[in-house]
Amino acid sequence: MHWRKSILTLAMAGALVACQGESSGSDGGTQPPPSDAGEDAGVDAGVDAGVEDGGVDAGTDAGAVYTATVSAAAARADSRLACFKGNGEPECNLRLYQVMVEAFVDADSTADYNTGYGTSHHKGDLQGIINSLDAIKATGVNALWLTPIFTSVPVSGQDDWASRLDATGYFASDYFNVDPKFGTNARLKELVEGAHARGLYVFLDGVFGHYKVNASDYTSPLGRKLSTTGQQGGTGRAAVYPADLDFFKEVATHWVTEYKVDGWRLDQAAQVPVQYWDDLRTAVASAAADVSYTNAAGQIVHPLGYMVAEIWSGPNDIASNGYGTTASPALLSAFDFPMRTSLVQTLAVEESGTGNRAARNLQAGYQNQLAYPAHAMPNLMLTNHDLVRFGDLLQRGALAEPQDSAWWARHKAAFSVMAEYSGPITLYYGDEVGQELPGFAAREDNATCAVRGVCDDHVSRTSALVEGIPTTVGAPATVLSPAQADLRHHVASLMALRDAHPALANGSRTHIYADDNVFIDRKDKGADNVLYVLNAKATPAVITVAGTAIGSGGALVALLGGTDVALSEGHHAIALKPFEGRFFDIASPTAEGPQTGPGGGLSGQGPLARCDAPTVDGLGPLGKELFIRGSYVGGDNFGATPANRRFAYKGDNIYQVVVNEPAVTAYTFKFASADWSTELAVSGSAPVVIASEQPMSLAAGPGKESSLAIPEAGNYVFSFRINATNNGGELMVSKCP
Missing domain, CATH: 2.60.40 (Immunoglobulin-like)
Incomplete structure (x- = not known):
């Protein structure tokens, strides 16, 4: 795909998507991210096929758990109006959990859509999310993102395709009230208060670039109305700027001041001309500064005011349409779609089916960030409601099935990359238990996929699997399989590790080495120095790395189970199981820091x-x-x-x-x-x-x-x-x- 979302094709009768709808270029390929920084002679990353893994299956964790302690950086975030970059490093430890409301959990039989895209029950509601808050918190996240919850009012004579679109919430009619098919305004307040009491921020989904054709019938509390002159397609209409700016500023601030929500995920942010994002962001920050709530620690805090853009494009378009410039900043954060592509290309396949690439492809993904201005804070996800789940991508690439240990090991490897990532990250519901649409890879049929519910852009909208919570009213409580429970436990351990070590979420990153099999980074934040080592392939490996290359003058202390690694004759020998990501505290960092060797010149010969x-x-x-x-x-x-x-x-x-x-x-x-x-x-x-x-x-x-x-x-x-x-x-x- 070429990343681009169309403005109104989603609203056309018979549209096959609820929120994505990228246009395809001639080659149709997902654009992978840019280049590797090269290899370092100080590292011997040879794979030793004869190394034993100690009898531990690649898909298990041996019960390791990391106890969470709230880092100083995470505590400070409560009192700030937004995540930002300080001294060139991110200052944000957000770990979002995305919920597709209509597909998640049904706990209120009076609030059902009973239609929608994907294979879920289409009965999800706010009460189902409230019932799941403890389980969501237990995954190790600290924030909740809800897909749109505002009222979508049917137009006369609309068909089921339009009703399915209504169920997504992405073409709203009334921006100031909760859709009764999801719940009530009072129920949303209960949800937000319950989340805050558990230490979870709450973000709503802001659709400020398009709306339903009847949205102009609904007046804001301050008497504003939306324009009626934007391009129309089906039941949707494009917003017009600056005509609609004040209306959407009122929307963006209303839910902060009246409901204490902590900010917004911004749908199709490129539809809003970039110069107006500063107005919207500033309005949200001002609203957040004027209200407060009591957090889980009993502190009086302001809503966070974080805003993250969805822009389906390459890094340069994300910069120009979302971040703006250093001189004229627009938004501060956007989803890192290019890095997500690099991640799935490396440990699975991308949606096109190509992938299983070399470990060095991860460094190519990070290099995309060279295109962003200094204030940019990308947000990395593995899946969202428009993408194919990681597990289904494993099936598409014929790499693993749920009964294979590699299925679970590859999931753990992918989450380890997210744990190492500097800046905010987003988990999509169900990925933490390896959820998939059974048999998806064999069921593709683009001619009828919308009817059968297996389109790429909504295949991940499956009914939720939440431990201890019935998925629908009257159903038995969900019981995870041992493998699902093990993955969820591992994800929680990674999130706790990320919370306890500010170098991971907020540190500077030094790329040490990458080749076909192995990827090595060092993360630093003050006295917190962490080494991340990943084996991206199916063969056990022993990595011999010079202490000088990683800036280590002593032992490497294992942070997620496993054994510490001594410094012997100036080198560390790190054993890795297939698809294993390991984190180490550099116990004795050298004053010189990592010495990765001189880079190659930029001018060639011949x-x-x-x-x-x-x-x-x-x-x-x-x-x-x-x-x-x-x-x-x-x-x-x-x-x-x-x-x-x-x-x-x-x-x-x-x-x-x-x-x-x-x-x-x-x-x-x-x-x-x-x-x-x-x-x-x-x-x-x-x-x-x-x-x-x-x-x-x-x-x-x-x-x-x-x-x-x-x-x-x-x-x-x-x-x-x-x-x-x-x-x-x-x-x-x-x-x-």
């Missing part, structure tokens, strides 16, 4: 590095023009073929174009013709290593892009040498002298 090669007449052996097509600024998410990124033929089967990169950035790309009849990228969709000649191959179809990180501004030559059969060759990106 004919592919020339920036002044003369152009030869003609189109060369390919017989057609090729362009750099990608997610760069001005690239229209792979849609554009700009002249300043068109290759010229240089002779000897070499094609080149010199591109000015005016700032540090990151993006994904292919070398492709205008009609997509030829598509080329680094072989295996590996990231570009600047100044290195890399193998190139055909890259037709989704998920075959390569990623690139530009670490400094300047002119770069993009070159490729096509082979004799026109199906591969070599490529290079090199900085011009």
Whole structure:
């Protein structure tokens, strides 16, 4: 997919989605994130197939648990109006738990939709969430995000497709009242107060870019009405700015002042012109400063005021449409869709079915953040209501089934990546127990998927599995299987670890090493120094790493069970089971810190590095023009073929174009013709290593892009040498002298 959500196709009769609806480009691929920072000679990451795992199955945790202690950073967050970046590091330990309201738990038989997208009971309500608050808290999260709860009023003659859309809440009519099919205003207040009493923040879903066609019939408490001139499609209408700005400012502040909610998740945030996000964010911050509530510790605090944007695009569009610029900040946080793609590509497959990539692909994901301004605080999720669950992606890639130990081990590995991530994170209900739609991979049929409930964009909207809570009125209480309970326990341990070690959520990240199998990072926040090591493959590994490489002068103390690792002759030997992520306290950090070795230069050698090669007449052996097509600024998410990124033929089967990169950035790309009849990228969709000649191959179809990180501004030559059969060759990106 090309990340883009359409504005109103969701409201059309017969629409197949309730909230996503991305448009597809010619290649249809999910754009993977940019490049690896390279490898370090101080680490020997060889896989030792002969290493025993001590008889512990890869899918078990051996009962390790980490006891939560509230860190100083987490305690301070209560008194701030929003998560922000201080001294270049995140200051936010939010761990959100997303609930799809109509699909979650049914506990009120008077509040049912009885229709909707996906395979759930379609009877979910606020009372079901209230009943589940203790279980939600037990997963280790500290915040709750509800999909839209505002009233959607049927229009005359609407069909079931429109009613299904109403059930999602994403096309509301009355923004100032709870939909009676979810509950009441009083019930929402009960939910918010109950969550706050348990130490959970509450975030509502703000849809400020579109609404139902009859929304203008409902006047705000201050007498405002929505416009009626925006583009209409089906039962939906686009908002108009600035005409609708004051109305949505009133919406955004009303629920903070009257219900003490802690902020907003912002649906399709790119629909709101970026300059108006500062107005909305400032209004929410001001409202939060004017009210307070008593938190779980008995402290009087303000609502947090956090706002996080959903922008389905590459990093450059997320920056321009969400974050704004350093000089003119818009929003402070947005979901990290590019990093999520890198995560599932590495430990499962992305929605296109491509994946099971090298561990170094995680570093490529992190490099996307080079495209963001300094104030940006990305939020990482594994799944949401528009995406395929991680377990179903494992099935799609034929990587594991629920009866396999690798199913559970890969889940634990994915959650370990989230635990290591700097900034807020979001868990989707059911992922913490490995929930899936049974047989999903074998049931795909795009022609009838909306009727059968197995579309990609709502396959994850399944009835909830909450330990000890009946999923529907009158049903027996849910009892998790041992494997489900074990995964949930492991997730809670990771969240407690994250809470206790501010370096994880709020620390600076130093990338130590990555290769096909292993990924190593160091996280630092003051005196808290944590080493994260992941084995992303199915073979046990022993990683030998120099103490100087990670800045360790003594033992590594295991933080989630397992044995400590001594420093012996200047090295640590770390044993890892398949798909195991381990965390260590660096007990004796060196004054010098990690010494990862010098990075490679940005200017290469040889004919592919020339920036002044003369152009030869003609189109060369390919017989057609090729362009750099990608997610760069001005690239229209792979849609554009700009002249300043068109290759010229240089002779000897070499094609080149010199591109000015005016700032540090990151993006994904292919070398492709205008009609997509030829598509080329680094072989295996590996990231570009600047100044290195890399193998190139055909890259037709989704998920075959390569990623690139530009670490400094300047002119770069993009070159490729096509082979004799026109199906591969070599490529290079090199900085011009």
